Amino acid sequence: MVDIDAGPWGRRGAALESVATDADGLPLTLADFRSVFSQVLSESTLAYYEGGGADELTLAENVNSWQRMNLWPRVLRGIDSVDTSCEFLGRRMPHPFIVAPTAFHGLADPDAEIATARGALDAGAIYTLSTLAHTGPVELAAAVPDARRWFQLYVLRDRALTRAIVEEAVASGFEAIVITVDLPPAGRREREMRTGFTLGGDLVVPSIAAAGTTEPITMFDLPNLFDATLSWSDIEQIVRWSDLPVIVKGVLHPRDALAAAEHGAAGVVVSNHGGRQLDSVPSGAAALAGVVDAVHGRVSVLVDGGIRRGTDAIKARALGADAVLVGRPILYGLAAAGSPGVSAVLKILVAELENGLALVGERRFDEVTASVLNPEA
Numbered sequence: 238m239v240d241i242d243a244g245p246w247g248r249r250g251a252a253l254e255s256v257a258t259d260a261d262g263l264p265l266t267l268a269d270f271r272s273v274f275s276q277v278l279s280e281s282t283l284a285y286y287e288g289g290g291a292d293e294l295t296l297a298e299n300v301n302s303w304q305r306m307n308l309w310p311r312v313l314r315g316i317d318s319v320d321t322s323c324e325f326l327g328r329r330m331p332h333p334f335i336v337a338p339t340a341f342h343g344l345a346d347p348d349a350e351i352a353t354a355r356g357a358l359d360a361g362a363i364y365t366l367s368t369l370a371h372t373g374p375v376e377l378a379a380a381v382p383d384a385r386r387w388f389q390l391y392v393l394r395d396r397a398l399t400r401a402i403v404e405e406a407v408a409s410g411f412e413a414i415v416i417t418v419d420l421p422p423a424g425r426r427e428r429e430m431r432t433g434f435t436l437g438g439d440l441v442v443p444s445i446a447a448a449g450t451t452e453p454i455t456m457f458d459l460p461n462l463f464d465a466t467l468s469w470s471d472i473e474q475i476v477r478w479s480d481l482p483v484i485v486k487g488v489l490h491p492r493d494a495l496a497a498a499e500h501g502a503a504g505v506v507v508s509n510h511g512g513r514q515l516d517s518v519p520s521g522a523a524a525l526a527g528v529v530d531a532v533h534g535r536v537s538v539l540v541d542g543g544i545r546r547g548t549d550a551i552k553a554r555a556l557g558a559d560a561v562l563v564g565r566p567i568l569y570g571l572a573a574a575g576s577p578g579v580s581a582v583l584k585i586l587v588a589e590l591e592n593g594l595a596l597v598g599e600r601r602f603d604e605v606t607a608s609v610l611n612p613e614a
């Protein structure tokens with residue numbers, strides 16, 4: 238059941254009463270979770286979690302791109318059960334929803350990333366821990382040892398520290414390193430600028446503390462911490478640091494996806510960082526087909542940005558993605574109801590995917606092809 242009394246999260250009770258809930262007292266849809274989330278958090282935390290770059294054109298386009306696509310159902314295919322499982326990086330997963338790396342979960346729940354990882358585990362999803370988490374990789378692994386987990390890396394200016402963080406993740410059972418390449422600098426997020434959002438303060442971010450920064454910082458200070466000189470030769474070097482697969486996150490251009498494959502990556506995430514970086518770049522949905530074409534099966538292709546319905550995963554699969562990452566909706570679940578909220582958000586997406594597969598006439602998620610988007614394909 239939902240812990241409605243914890244700290245500033247005491248507002249959860251009243252907010253949950255404002256939406257329709259299930260037998261466990263949890264919202265029924267992702268939109269309802271978002272409504273609760275927006276009632277419980279402060280204005281500046283909301284600006285940070287929800288905001289995008291500049292005019293937020295890409296932020297809106299991320300959701301709109303999936304919504305614009307029609308699904309073309311086939312009927313009378315005798316489908317009485319569906320299989321949502323899928324394979325990427327050589328492993329089978331029960332469904333294609335992966336928890337995207339997002340920073341600072343301590344702003345949404347007192348148990349921070351530990352709550353998120355528990356929710357992901359309960360829903361059978363991989364959890365990607367951000368470098369900018371309030372929980373370090375060793376602490377997370379100790380608290381939720383059974384969670385399937387990937388580690389998202391921002392390469393710090395201090396390479397020795399970066400390597401030490403990666404080694405901690407490797408030693409504590411993380412299964413992949415996700416290197417995010419579309420930051421620094423941070424995008425011009427005007428909502429954050431208006432509310433004066435700062436990172437840090439009372440909640441310690443272990444990686445930032447280890448880098449020697451103790452004062453609260455804004456997104457504009459990140460270039461002081463992160464290495465903007467990163468290039469493909471660094472990716473090759475990081476690939477050699479461990480036996481874990483390396484996934485390059487934040488690729489839109491087909492040539493960059495190909496470069497990732499050529500420099501030793503095992504996968505790419507087609508992503509614009511949730512519309513938070515350069516405004517006017519294409520959505521993941523729009524960039525996906527070009528990337529799939531360019532890499533031609535050499536690496537796993539994942540996509541994120543604007544996934545808000547289980548049926549969006551069918552559309553992504555039809556365009557060639559192996560799986561999808563989900564960012565903000567996980568924060569909606571976390572802020573609204575902690576770990577059970579995260580689990581519920583993921584389970585709603587899986588239920589929508591199951592329903593969508595049955596109604597579109599596809600027995601297996603894995604076997605969805607371009608013809609569900611285009612009858613002539």
Ligand SMILES: Cc1cc2nc3c(=O)[nH]c(=O)nc-3n(C[C@H](O)[C@H](O)[C@H](O)COP(=O)(O)O)c2cc1C
Pocket residue numbers: 285286287299337338339340367368369389417486508509510511512513541542543544562563564565566
């Ligand atoms: C509040 C917030 C924090 C984020 N922090 C990180 C991060 O630390 N590392 C990273 O690689 N991506 C980060 N992202 C980007 C997400 O991993 C993901 O690409 C994006 O949220 C997907 O879009 P969606 O929110 O529409 O699902 C963040 C996104 C949000 C909304």
